[in-house]
Amino acid sequence: xxxxxxxxxxxxxxxxxxxxxxxxxxxxxxxxxxxxxxxxxxxxxxxxxxxxxxxxxxxxxxxxxxxxxxxxxxxxxxxxxxxxxxxxxxxxxxxxxxxxxxxxxxxxxxxxxxxxxxxxxxxxxxxxxxxxxxxxxxxxxxxxxxxxxxxxxxxxxxxxx
Amino acid sequence: xxxxxxxxxxxxxxxxxxxxxxxxxxxxxxxxxxxxxxxxxxxxxxxxxxxxxxxxxxxxxxxxxxxxxxxxxxxxxxxxxxxxxxxxxxxxxxxxxxxxxxxxxxxxxxxxxxxxxxxxxxxxxxxxxxxxxxxxxxxxxxxxxxxxxxxxxxxxxxxxxxxxxxxxxxxxxxxxxxxxxxxxxxxxxxxxxxxxxxxxxxxxxxxxxxxxxxxxxxxxxxxxxxxxxxxxxxxxxxxxxxxxxxxxxxxxxxxxxxxxxxxxxxxxxxxxxxxxxxxxxxxxxxxxxxxxxxxxxxxxxxxxxxxxxxxxxxxxxxxxxxxxxxxxxxxxxxxxxxxxxxxxxxxxxxxxxxxxxxxxxxxxxxxxxxxxxxxxxxxxxxxxxxxxxxxxxxxxxxxxxxxxxxxxxxxxxxxxxxxxxxxxxxxxxxxxxxxxxxxxxxxxxxxxxxxxxxxxxxxxxxxxxxxxxxxxxxxxxxxxxxxxxxxxxxxxxxxxxxxxxxxxxxxxxxxxxxxxxxxxxxxxxxxxxxxxxxxxxxxxxxxxxxxxxxxxxxxxxxxxxxxxxxxxxxxxxxxxxxxxxxxxxxxxxxxxxxxxxxxxxxxxxxxxxxxxxxxxxxxxxxxxxxxxxxxxxxxxxxxxxxxxxxxxxxxxxxxxxxxxxxxxxxxxxxxxxxxxxxxxxxxxxxxxxxxxxxxxxxxxxxxxxx
Numbered sequence: 001x002x003x004x005x006x007x008x009x010x011x012x013x014x015x016x017x018x019x020x021x022x023x024x025x026x027x028x029x030x031x032x033x034x035x036x037x038x039x040x041x042x043x044x045x046x047x048x049x050x051x052x053x054x055x056x057x058x059x060x061x062x063x064x065x066x067x068x069x070x071x072x073x074x075x076x077x078x079x080x081x082x083x084x085x086x087x088x089x090x091x092x093x094x095x096x097x098x099x100x101x102x103x104x105x106x107x108x109x110x111x112x113x114x115x116x117x118x119x120x121x122x123x124x125x126x127x128x129x130x131x132x133x134x135x136x137x138x139x140x141x142x143x144x145x146x147x148x149x150x151x152x153x154x155x156x157x158x159x160x161x
Numbered sequence: 162x163x164x165x166x167x168x169x170x171x172x173x174x175x176x177x178x179x180x181x182x183x184x185x186x187x188x189x190x191x192x193x194x195x196x197x198x199x200x201x202x203x204x205x206x207x208x209x210x211x212x213x214x215x216x217x218x219x220x221x222x223x224x225x226x227x228x229x230x231x232x233x234x235x236x237x238x239x240x241x242x243x244x245x246x247x248x249x250x251x252x253x254x255x256x257x258x259x260x261x262x263x264x265x266x267x268x269x270x271x272x273x274x275x276x277x278x279x280x281x282x283x284x285x286x287x288x289x290x291x292x293x294x295x296x297x298x299x300x301x302x303x304x305x306x307x308x309x310x311x312x313x314x315x316x317x318x319x320x321x322x323x324x325x326x327x328x329x330x331x332x333x334x335x336x337x338x339x340x341x342x343x344x345x346x347x348x349x350x351x352x353x354x355x356x357x358x359x360x361x362x363x364x365x366x367x368x369x370x371x372x373x374x375x376x377x378x379x380x381x382x383x384x385x386x387x388x389x390x391x392x393x394x395x396x397x398x399x400x401x402x403x404x405x406x407x408x409x410x411x412x413x414x415x416x417x418x419x420x421x422x423x424x425x426x427x428x429x430x431x432x433x434x435x436x437x438x439x440x441x442x443x444x445x446x447x448x449x450x451x452x453x454x455x456x457x458x459x460x461x462x463x464x465x466x467x468x469x470x471x472x473x474x475x476x477x478x479x480x481x482x483x484x485x486x487x488x489x490x491x492x493x494x495x496x497x498x499x500x501x502x503x504x505x506x507x508x509x510x511x512x513x514x515x516x517x518x519x520x521x522x523x524x525x526x527x528x529x530x531x532x533x534x535x536x537x538x539x540x541x542x543x544x545x546x547x548x549x550x551x552x553x554x555x556x557x558x559x560x561x562x563x564x565x566x567x568x569x570x571x572x573x574x575x576x577x578x579x580x581x582x583x584x585x586x587x588x589x590x591x592x593x594x595x596x597x598x599x600x601x602x603x604x605x606x607x608x609x610x611x612x613x614x615x616x617x618x619x620x621x622x623x624x625x626x627x628x629x630x631x632x633x634x635x636x637x638x639x640x641x642x643x644x645x646x647x648x649x650x651x652x653x654x655x656x657x658x659x660x661x662x663x664x665x666x667x668x669x670x671x672x673x674x675x676x677x678x679x680x681x682x683x684x685x686x687x688x689x690x691x692x693x694x695x696x697x698x699x700x701x702x703x704x705x706x707x708x709x710x711x712x713x714x715x716x717x718x719x720x721x722x723x724x725x726x727x728x729x730x731x732x733x734x735x736x737x738x739x740x741x742x743x744x745x746x747x748x749x750x751x752x753x754x755x756x757x758x759x760x761x762x763x764x765x766x767x768x769x770x771x772x773x774x775x776x777x778x779x780x781x782x783x784x785x786x787x788x789x790x791x792x793x794x795x796x797x798x799x800x801x802x803x804x805x806x807x808x809x810x811x812x813x814x815x816x817x818x819x820x821x822x823x824x825x826x827x828x829x830x831x832x833x834x835x836x837x838x839x840x841x842x843x844x845x846x847x848x849x850x851x852x853x854x855x856x857x858x859x860x861x862x863x864x865x866x867x
Contacts, residue, residue, distance in 0.1 A: 031722035031813070042574045048432045050576070053425035055783060055802075093576035095561070100569055104561045108583055111557075112550045119546050123539055126460075126530050 029070035037066050037076055044087040051091075164229050167217035168302075168311040168327060171258075174210040174265075175302045177203050178295040182288050189284040197284045201272050204291050208265040211298075215262050218255065218310055219246055227347050228335055230325035231255055231310040237349030239750050244350060247360045251350045254301065254310040256363065260480060261297040263371040264290065271375050271400070279392065285382030286375075293374055296506050304328070306498045352752075352778045358418030362411055366438055366483070369408025370476045373445060375400040377473040380466055384517040389462065389524045394452045402840040405449055406833065408442050413829040424785030424800045426720060426817035428825070431580040433559045437482035440555055441475040444468050447548035454538045457603050459528030461538075463518065464545070466525070470514040471552075477507050535606040540598040547587045547594070554583040581715075585646065589653050592708055595701050596657030599664065599694075618659035625659075626652045638734075639820075643716035650712045658705045661698050688838060696839025703835050706828030713795075713821025722802065724813045734818035736797055737762040741770070743809040753777040757801050757812055761790055773814070775801045793827075795820040 038052035043059050051059055062083075069079050083091045095101035181203035188196025218231075222245045227233045235248040235255065250259045268290035276283050300306050304327045312325040316336040323336045337345040353359070376397035383393040415435065416428035429435060448468040454461045481503040518525075533539065558575040565573045600606075600614040629651055633639050665684065673683035688695035721733055725740040732738075739760040748754045755775040761768045771788030778784065790797045798817040 031724070032720075035720070035722055042576060048430070048574070048576070050425075050430075053423075055424070055785065088572055090562075090572040090574050093574060094579045095565065095573035095575065100565060101573060103564075104557065104573075104575060104579070107557050108550070108554045111553045112546075115546050115549060119542055123534060123542070126527070 029067055033070055034063050034067045037070075037079055038063050040093055041080065041083055041091050042093055044083075044091050050093070163217055163221060164226070164311040164313050167214050167221070168309060170210055170214040170217065171298060171302050171309075171311070174207045174214065174261075175295060175298040177210060178207050178291045178298060181207075181291040182295065185284040185287045185291070197287070200287045200291070201283060204265075204287050204294075205269045205272060207261075207291075207294060207298075208269045211258070211262040211265050215249070215258060218258065219249060221311075222246060222248055225347065227337060227345050228313050228342075229310075230312050230314055233314070233347045235348070235350050237347040240349060240355075244355055244360075248350050250363045250367070251354055252310075254308040254312075256367075256480075257297055257300050257308055258310050259364070260367055260371065261294055261301070263367055264294050264297065264374060267371055267375055267400075268294065268378075271378075279396065281386045281388065282379060282382040282393070282396075285385050286378045289378035289381050290374065292510075300499055300502065306502065308499060349778075349780065352776070352782050352784045353422055356418055356422050358414050358421060362414040362418055363483075365407050365414055366411030367480075369404050369406075369411050370441065370480055372400055372404030372407060373441065373469075373472055373476055376404070376448075377469050380469045381514060381517065384466065384514075384521050387521060387524055389521070391452075391455050391459070394456060394465070398452070399840050399842075401445070401449060401452075402836060405442075405445050406836040406840070408438075408445060409832060409836075410829070412438060412442060413826075413832075417826065420822075421787070422784065424787055426718065426787075426798055426800070426815070426819065427714070428822075431558075431577045434483050436555045436559050436580075437479040440552055441472050441479055443548050443552045443555070444472040444475060447545045448472060450541050451545050454541055458538055461542075462525035462527065463522065466518050468545075470511065470518065473514070474507050474511045477503065477510070529604075533605050533607065535601055535608065535611060537598060537601045537603045537606070540594060540601055544591065544594050544598060547591045550587045551584050554580065554587075558583075588708075589650060592650075592653040592657050592705070595704065596653075596660040599698065599701070600660065614664075615660065618663045619656065621659050622652060622656040625655050629655075639717055641717070647712055647716040650708070650716070654705050654708045654712065658702065661701050661705070664698060665695070692838050692841055696835050696837075696841075699835030699838055700832055701835075703828045703831035706824045706831060708828075710822050710825025710828060713824065714819045717820040719818045720815065722813065722815045724811055726811050727809050733816055734795075734797075735763060736768075736818075737765075738797075738799070738816065740812065740814070743812055745808075748776075751779045755801060757788075757814070759788060759799055759814075761797060771797070771799050773799045773801045791823055793821075793823050796822050 035052040039050055041051040041062075043049040043051050043054040043056070044062075045058055046054055046056060049059075051062060066079055069082065074082075080092070084096075089096050089101075095104050097105065181200045183200075184196045184203060185200035188194065188198075188200060221229050221232050222236055223242060225232070225236065225238055225245075231252060231254050235251040236245045240248070249255045268287075271290075272283070272287065300308050301310060304312075307325075309327045312327050313329075314323050314336040315326055315330055315333040316323045316338070317330070318332045318334060324330075329335075376393075379393040379397045383389070412435075415438070419425075419430070420428040448465065451461055451468060452465050455465050481499070558579055561575050562573050565571055596618075597611070597615070600611055602610065626648065630648060633644065668687050669680055669684040672678075672687050673680045676683060678686075688699075719734055723731060725731065727740055727742065730737055730739045739762070741758045741760050743758070744754075744756045746754055746756075753776065755777075757773050759771045759773070761771055769790050771790055773788035774786040776784045776786065785800050785802075788799045796817075796819040798819055800815050800817075802813050802815045
């Protein structure tokens with residue numbers, strides 16, 4: 001697993017290096033470079049549409065703006081920051097990790113852990129009383145391993161013949 | 162005239178369902194069976210009434226009666242008849258009527274059955290169904306909500322302004338005026354919705370939503386009457402399965418529509434509207450599994466109640482969200498007339514249901530104990546935990562932007578990265594569990610018994626996973642950031658597939674040996690004898706196929722955007738794509754069509770020609786139609802972007818390579834087959850007449866009795 005990760009990271013690194021070489025040779029940023037950033041931004045006017053696929057005129061202009069900024073040598077982070085200051089945090093695909101917004105990241109895992117604890121404690125407490133007696137008293141049909149089941153299937157089949 | 166008639170019928174249907182609620186209450190508390198019977202008949206009367214109203218609306222839609230504002234909003238003269246009719250659910254007011262109509266059909270169907278054994282349930286099933294129906298018809302009927310599908314346009318004689326009202330206001334004349342009627346045209350349905358997927362998708366979803374009301378109604382009936390056995394579950398098992406099938410199909414069709422029409426190369430964007438339809442599916446799926454524990458072991462009665470109550474609340478929530486843009490902001494919510502009504506209804510029904518549950522809490526204690534952490538019931542509980550975990554992520558992600566706006570005034574987006582990161586591990590866990598849980602036995606399992614059934618498929622899985630990784634390393638271009646996750650996903654999927662197939666094979670081989678019959682005949686008869694089990698396995702296999710498609714497109718999708726000149730060729734993901742020609746012309750229905758022709762080659766061999774289109778409708782609404790070459794290995798998906806710059810000399814294209822996505826659609830067909838196997842009526846004790854069944858019931862209840 002670790003090795004695969006290392007190899008992946010290495011491959012990525014190489015790919016990046018090649019990409020930047022290719023990039024340097026071209027006259028300007030390509031549409032793919034623009035989309036790579038636009039993908040991470042959400043259209044400020046349409047609801048819930050990533051900027052790279054939004055078909056409106058406004059979004060085409062925003063993509064052109066990204067291209068301009070890229071050509072001017074801005075970094076990805078700078079462009080994103082620019083959009084946030086212009087249109088607010090809603091252009092980001094996730095809430096920024098500040099203040100109240102932390103709640104969006106914290107609540108689901110906390111609820112899940114609480115659920116897991118409740119489930120575990122429930123299972124343990126359900127198991128304690130008379131675990132053995134139930135296993136014995138329950139009828140065979142309800143309480144069988146896969147092999148027992150196969151045996152029963154075969155027996156039943158024989159009966160039918 | 163016909164519009165007023167339709168409205169009148171709706172008012173009568175509303176009053177009938179309100180009467181049915183009252184009569185059922187009275188009959189129950191006064192112990193007067195006649196009143197309960199009257200309530201049932203009143204509820205059944207809503208079906209012909211609503212059918213009449215629906216026919217009326219369909220007639221208005223078919224005849225282009227643009228005096229009716231709903232007809233004006235969703236149809237236009239250029240639309241073919243089938244689209245004008247299906248525009249019934251193309252707008253909010255019509256959708257609500259569609260909902261009530263389906264509800265009345267289902268409620269009627271369920272109350273036509275033989276009630277001899279379950280007489281005490283009847284008034285409560287009627288009450289729950291009728292309350293739900295009265296709420297939805299009420300939204301149509303009360304002018305305050307402005308959702309009357311029969312409201313008409315009236316032009317004021319004072320200032321000439323035109324507005325839609327249910328009743329004619331003072332100083333006004335009908336609009337369009339007689340001299341305009343012949344030429345006046347409607348708004349027309351959004352072209353994006355003029356797609357077969359979009360025509361069947363809403364009814365499927367609504368069928369799913371509405372049929373989940375039936376198990377909920379029975380659950381409430383069981384709570385009120387204090388029948389704490391699993392009778393309500395047994396009666397509604399098939400309803401639940403069918404509800405679940407429709408809901409699942411609705412979701413898949415929605416995805417297919419997005420893939421075909423929205424032109425962004427995907428099928429699911431974690432949009433709040435999509436999630437709203439997905440949430441009841443999550444609780445419904447959890448419910449479908451956990452009720453089995455109650456049936457087999459008499460446990461988890463509280464939990465099943467909670468799940469069905471949640472499902473009902475989420476269904477109402479989903480119905481509301483899918484049609485209104487209220488989640489976009491707090492203001493949109495406050496401005497919509499029906500928003501507060503929906504939330505009020507959800508709140509009241511939820512609190513009432515939970516109060517009933519608390520009231521009956523002590524009566525619903527378990528009849529058996531958990532014996533092993535590896536028993537089927539323990540693993541099913543884990544499955545429930547994962548489903549609820551996904552639900553929490555979805556629900557929180559959907560409502561968080563509202564919370565943020567409410568408290569800080571800051572608008573935020575909770576987008577795909579959040580959901581993917583949070584739900585990915587949970588989905589993987591579910592897939593693994595889907596393979597292992599069916600191997601464990603009710604009541605008791607050990608590592609040893611599990612291991613015996615597990616080790617052979619596990620070895621095959623490991624070998625296949627190694628082969629997959631080896632393949633990836635000989636084709637380096639597929640390796641990307643997601644690759645480690647893809648390996649985990651692939652492992653989970655392969656394991657579950659092999660375990661499930663092995664289960665089929667083991668059982669069928671044993672039978673074919675014992676019976677000396679053909680293997681496939683054995684398989685067929687085995688599935689026929691235990692439809693529920695093998696239907697379930699088939700559904701699991703279908704989900705595995707769908708997961709393969711999802712892993713393929715989510716983790717290995719590549720895309721590029723290029724402007725190509727005529728005759729230019731580019732290489733992309735092993736394909737050679739040639740821009741051959743470009744046409745721009747006006748089609749007979751007045752839409753402006755931009756059509757590119759692309760030749761696709763692989764290894765120098767001509768494969769096919771794709772024709773991505775960009776249509777612009779007369780009202781300016783554009784529609785992107787992708788050119789897709791679809792195989793079981795991958796989809797090559799080309800769209801024409803920035804159309805206004807497109808010409809034969811230089812046109813901009815966006816090209817997606819979506820590996821394996823076809824497995825997603827293939828899986829959904831198998832899914833239908835599996836659900837039909839599981840829900841197929843058979844001669845199990847449940848469907849036999851009560852007299853015959855009487856002898857067999859003790860066998861069923863033996864576990865729960867001790």
